[in-house]
Amino acid sequence: MPNRPRARAITAKRDMRTSLLKQWALGSLIGVSTLWAGSELLADGHEVIIESHGFNEYGELKYGPDFPHLDYVNPDAPVGGEISVSWTGSFDSMNPFATLTGTPGLMSSIMFERIMTTTSDEVGSYYCVLCTTIEYPEDQSWVIFNLRDDVVFSDGTPMTAHDIIHTHELFREQGTPSIRVSLTQLVTAYEALDDHTVKFTFSPDAPTRARIPQMGGALAMSKAWFEETGARMDESRLDVSPGTGEYMIGEVDPGRKITYVRNPDYWGSDVPINVGRGNYDTIRIEYFADSSAAFEAFKAGEFTFRRESSSINWATSYDFPAIDNGWVVREELEDGTLPGATGFVFNMGREKFADRRVRQAIGLVYNFTWTNENLQYGLFQQRESFWENDRLKAVGLPEGRELEILESLRDNLPEEIFTQEAVLPHMSGTRPLDRGNLRRALALMEEAGWTTDTDGLLRDADGNTLDVELLETRQAFDRIFNPYIENLKRLGVNVTYNRVDPSQYQARRQAKDYDLIFGGYSSGLQEGTGFSQRFGCEDKDDVFNPAAYCSEAIDIIGELIPEAEDYAEMAALIRAADRIMRYDYFVVPVWYLGKNWVAYYDFYEYPENLPEFGLGHLDYWWVNQDKYNDLVAAGALQ
Structure with a gap:
């Protein structure tokens, strides 16, 4: 049976809390994405208010308001014992939100719960944890979270709406730059209506679909602890606020x-x-x-x-x-x-990588076939897409809705986007260095103004060599990277493989002080405002955009994705973005499992x-x- 929120009509001109408590008229069952209401609910002076235990961006929730437990858990699982895991490197902080200083410990946000949470058997569903229900109008111009009255921090103090508001203010003022911008652009007003009710009002310019999920992801940290300690969100520290988590x-x-x-x-x-x-x-x-x-x-x-x-x-x-x-x-x-979009990431802030042909040439001498068969035991597949999924990755020539989207961006795109099939990783032979790919790479470098000198090094018109440092911290990758380094040298790149200690790597990564790193981007089966945080020009210097990638066309798509009215539209936008980003070639794609x-x-x-x-x-x-x-x-x- 579909799990749908309730719609009720309230008198908009009355005090909000009085209206919610006393003035509701019984409505009909509705869907999250498609709302039907009788004319009596749309009369002058009234607005339709949706109340639910959860939210889905495109469709119906799997779990109803009275579900006993998630389908994939064992409700009778015994409690006790220990699980122990490992991590390589080091850490000097337990504050995971100070992304520009220090190295946080693994799982250091485990103490903090969010107002709503997702599940592992749905896409795009959010359910109340710290709240009992949420309320919002059909235009999603605001949201009210009705908080539970039994939530306590680990120090025994009760959590209230004032803790939620204070945490929100900390992120607005001291969070990662991209998060600060996102929150200030999304939320125009916020308040604790009482000790267990919090309201966020959204900017009319903010993407509708991103509003409730983003604020449902708000954390609860102790206002009293921050006031007592004077701690900041953006500083590296070992002592942190108590949380409400398990x-x-x-x-x-x-x-x-x-x-x-x-x-x-x-x-x-x-x-x-x-x-x-x-x-x-x-x-x-x-x-x-x-x-x-x-x-x-x-x-x-x-x-x-x-x-x-x-x-x-x-x-x-x-x-x-x-x-x-x-x-x-x-x-x-x-x-x-979805596997991460991993590979050798170019720092696009470096002038040496401004020419796409240079990036293509550097990528051409990476040999996935030989690497996988000889060093990885044939266990991996080659990654093609930033969204390695049949529903989301671009294939062949653009068509249908994807083509319509690209046509609207034609002035910002090269003609090859329309006339050539989606870029696929190059094919390589069974030897460490594919000679055909080397010849192609040398030809691309020559087109870009680089010629091979008598010493075998590539030089530009001013006699400068192409100096590239591959920065890494994990010794285990030496056996995978060294053959690629040798191929780059054969190409004529003056390449250095520099493996540094974890703290130095973290500092240089935060400062974007690198030419080339092995890393990548996370991808989701459903995208929203986080897309622009990872790929947008405004946040190109953010830690979540390791390539410092910037594209006008991608910026426009990033604005459209949160406004998509259904999954099919979002998927078409993602396929268009995938096609463009694969063409731009700012990551040399490698493998996935x-x-x-x-x-x-x-x-x-x-x-x-x-x-x-x-x-x-x-x-x-x-x-x-x-x-x-x-x-x-x-x-x-x-």
Whole structure:
């Protein structure tokens, strides 16, 4: 049965809270995207108000207001025990919101809950966590969140609407630059109507579809704590505000270990969306200098759950005693999420990369075929799209609605967008250096004004060499990157592979002090205002846009995406953007996996019906205490 919000009519001229409490007239069931109401609800002086336990940007919610738990959890999962994972590098802060200073610890936002949350078996749905219901008019010019009255911070103090408002103000004033801009452009007024009711009024110029989801994602941090400590949102620090979440910060050993512990007085354990989730007493994160050290520690039982990212490890290294003894389980689990748009990212702020032909030439000597077959055991697929999904990636020549969108942008686009098929990664041969691609790359460099000197180096008309530094911090990538470095040298690039320590890498990445890095962009099955934060000109210097990419056409598409009235329109806009960005070639595409490689000590269990869009090992898996005790008795764990 469809799960639809209720529509009611209120007298707009009366006080809002009095109206909401006393003046509603019973309406009819409605959809979120399509509203039907009788004429009596649209009479002069009245407006239709929608009330719901959740929100979906395009359609109906999967879960109704009285759902007992999410379909993919085990509501009877035992609670207790520990999951321990690893991370490489270091950290010196527990403030994840200071993106321009310090290196935050992994999962350091786990303490903070949002007003609404998403699920792992839907796209675009948001459900109340800190609220009971939301209210908004059909034009979504404002939203009211009716907050729960039983929410408390981990220090025992109650959460109120004033904490939500104060946190919002902190993000407006001290958040990451792109977030500050986004919030100030989106919200024109905000207020606590009472201790458990908060209202946000939106700019009429703000994209309609982005309004409620963005503010539903608002966090709750303690106003009293900030006032007492004088702390700032944008500073690196180890002590942070208490949160309302299920976990609190336990032990912190900077650069070495973080332990998050269950709040024994957590307020929300019985809230339906939380049932069957958060099943560990502690979550421990062990830091290691490199992935090799981390893998050795896993084999020795120093931590218990590992998501494998190394193809050589997955193919050749899972033959240690804990595997032979049956203590460790090794599995491939399906992954329905979009892979990251990863690759070698050009810093487009560098003049040397301004010519697309230079970027193409540098990309042409990367050999995916040889790399995958000889270094990655043929386990990967080559990434083609920024949205590696049949519904969202551009294919062939543009047609239909995608073509109409591109035609409206023709003045800002090269003719090849219309006459050539969507750019695909180049094909390569079975040798480390494909000679045909090298010849093509040299020809492109010559067209761009670079010629090969007697010493084999490319030089421009002024005699300058093409100096490129590839910046990296992870030793495990040396074996993958070094053949590419050698190919770049054969091309004539004066290339340097510089592997630095994690703190230096973080600082240089924040300052965009690099030529080329291995990184990329996150992508979603549904896009909104975050699209412009990642790809927009206004935020090109933001940490979320590692290439400093900027395109007038993409800026226009970024304005249209949040206004899309249905998923089909959004998908057409994304396909148009994908076509343009692949043509602009600011990331050399590499590989993706499309599944989860996991290895874990055999005392963890998970639901049979894992959702399409989540692995959930830190969320809805659990510990089998009897199996754990057996492994301890066998000496499997340290």
